[in-house]
Amino acid sequence: MVTNVHAYWSPKYPDVKALQVQFLLEEIEHLKQTEFPGTPVFICGDFNSMYNSAAIDLLSQGSVDPKHPDFIKNNHGGNNPYSSSYFKNLNSNSSQGKSNSNKGTSNEKNSKLDKKIKSEKEKDKYQYYDYGSYSEFGLNHSISKLTSLYQHFLEFDSNPDSFTNLTLDFEGVIDYIWYDAESLIPIGLLCPLDKKQSKKKYLGFPNCHFPSDHIPLMGEFLI
Secondary structure, eight states: OEEEEEOOOOTTOHHHHHHHHHHHHHHHHHHHHHTOTTOOOEEEEEOOOOTTSHHHHHHHHSEEOTTOGGGBTTOGGGOOTTSHHHHHHHHHHHHHHHHSTTSSOHHHHHHHHHHHHHHHHHHHHHSBOOOTHHHHHOEEOOOTTEEEHHHHHHOOTTOTTOOSEEOSSOEEOOEEEEEETTTOEEEEEOOOOOHHHHHHHHSSSSOSSOSSSBOOOOEEEEO
16 A cells, blocks of 8 residues: 655644644554555655654654644744743753852742743643644554654664755755555665755755755665
């Protein structure tokens, strides 16, 4: 069974992409159970999602916790005041205030602590969108051993020097070939382009040699 994906494009909505992948996986599971039992699965395409996103974690790990950062409300572009980086900065500022001793009163320090506690309570209360049962139980699928072809051979997806999309304002891996490792044996792939050479020679994609802003991916398998 071969499926092709083009997930929502905007980096502001990683939650939408994760849910799109969840719905796709549910449909694949239904087809495998009702019409194509025992059939190996390929899931290929443009997921518009990078390594460690909820969409890719769902595919690679089989589940995503409902508290995944991609589900944080108003976390579009990392501006959510309740994000982990916000609390990290707050702690850092508090430590700095300590090192510059005698510059702040104990009342001021207690006030900062009170604000932090209130923010953490707000974080727990307001942080996440409501996706019904997905918010309660998280995302999951039961397709055995879904594996990224390029990550398997080259640790490509997690390498910051890898790319499948290279433009003047973005570079990264957002395209994937996923396969059922329980039923399929990969024996080869199309070698990816080198980022440094590509940027030096072409600046970005598309260009006169590559008609798309995405590079092609290809694999060869034994069934």
